[in-house]
Amino acid sequence: MSECKASVKMDSFGTNDNVNWEIIFKVSVTHVKYSTGSFEFDVMIVRDDGTTQKLRRREDWLANNQPNVEVKHYIQLNRDESIEEAKIDEKTIKCTSRELEELEKLKKPELKLGEKVPNISEVKAVGAIKSKIERGTPEFKSLVKNNNHDIVFKDEEGTGADRMMTVKLKNKLNILAKKVKAEFPGKKLRVTEAWDENNEHRPKSIHYEGRAADITVSDKDKKKLGRLGQLAMDAGIDWVYYEDSSHIHVSVKK
Numbered sequence: 001m002s003e004c005k006a007s008v009k010m011d012s013f014g015t016n017d018n019v020n021w022e023i024i025f026k027v028s029v030t031h032v033k034y035s036t037g038s039f040e041f042d043v044m045i046v047r048d049d050g051t052t053q054k055l056r057r058r059e060d061w062l063a064n065n066q067p068n069v070e071v072k073h074y075i076q077l078n079r080d081e082s083i084e085e086a087k088i089d090e091k092t093i094k095c096t097s098r099e100l101e102e103l104e105k106l107k108k109p110e111l112k113l114g115e116k117v118p119n120i121s122e123v124k125a126v127g128a129i130k131s132k133i134e135r136g137t138p139e140f141k142s143l144v145k146n147n148n149h150d151i152v153f154k155d156e157e158g159t160g161a162d163r164m165m166t167v168k169l170k171n172k173l174n175i176l177a178k179k180v181k182a183e184f185p186g187k188k189l190r191v192t193e194a195w196d197e198n199n200e201h202r203p204k205s206i207h208y209e210g211r212a213a214d215i216t217v218s219d220k221d222k223k224k225l226g227r228l229g230q231l232a233m234d235a236g237i238d239w240v241y242y243e244d245s246s247h248i249h250v251s252v253k254k
């Protein structure tokens with residue numbers, strides 16, 4: 001589970017009868033807009049895994065009061081309402097309890113290293129292989145090529161084998177590719193192995209039937225794997241396994 005980069009102090013500084021918490025997290029203010037008596041800005045929450053989420057905040061700006069944001073470098077606000085971009089790194093922000101709820105929502109579930117979903121053997125989840133599929137056989141004709149531009153194929157064999165898979169796996173990976181793109185802007189789903197014709201896996205591996213894939217995010221960032229595993233589950237993949245620190249293994253039923 002990825003925590004918000006936050007340390008919560010329990011001293012309340014309530015206004016009215018609401019109890020509010022002071023929460024410290026890494027934020028950068030990316031956009032500042034001045035309007036009479038108050039200003040709005042976007043707060044970037046930076047999570048441990050490097051992903052970010054924008055929150056809109058509105059603060060009262062009174063001549064004799066500090067705003068609710070402690071800044072190391074004060075934001076430049078021009079009276080003529082022109083905007084000066086300000087980028088601030090480590091700040092203290094006092095969150096209202098409603099904002100804390102929003103922060104809670106920002107916590108996104110992740111798989112842990114070694115976790116299997118569902119937590120049963122792969123054979124139980126997706127069924128054993130009948131036999132290894134060889135190129136040029138009638139069984140090979142049942143495999144399809146995945147040419148999705150939103151997926152990066154490692155293809156270290158140079159044979160295109162990593163693109164070969166069952167229709168079901170192709171459909172599921174395509175759903176996952178969309179989720180990865182939405183979750184990690186500018187990044188793609190990366191497939192390092194799918195169908196295997198070179199006996200690189202253990203005997204009876206589901207890879208030999210084109211029903212399994214090994215995946216990462218295109219930037220190969222290991223910190224994204226836990227979240228990738230969760231997205232694979234969300235995509236409806238039948239069995240998801242955070243196999244080691246360098247990849248997620250997924251497989252589907254026949």
Ligand SMILES: [Zn+2]
Nearest residue numbers: 212213214249
């Ligand atoms: Zn695998």
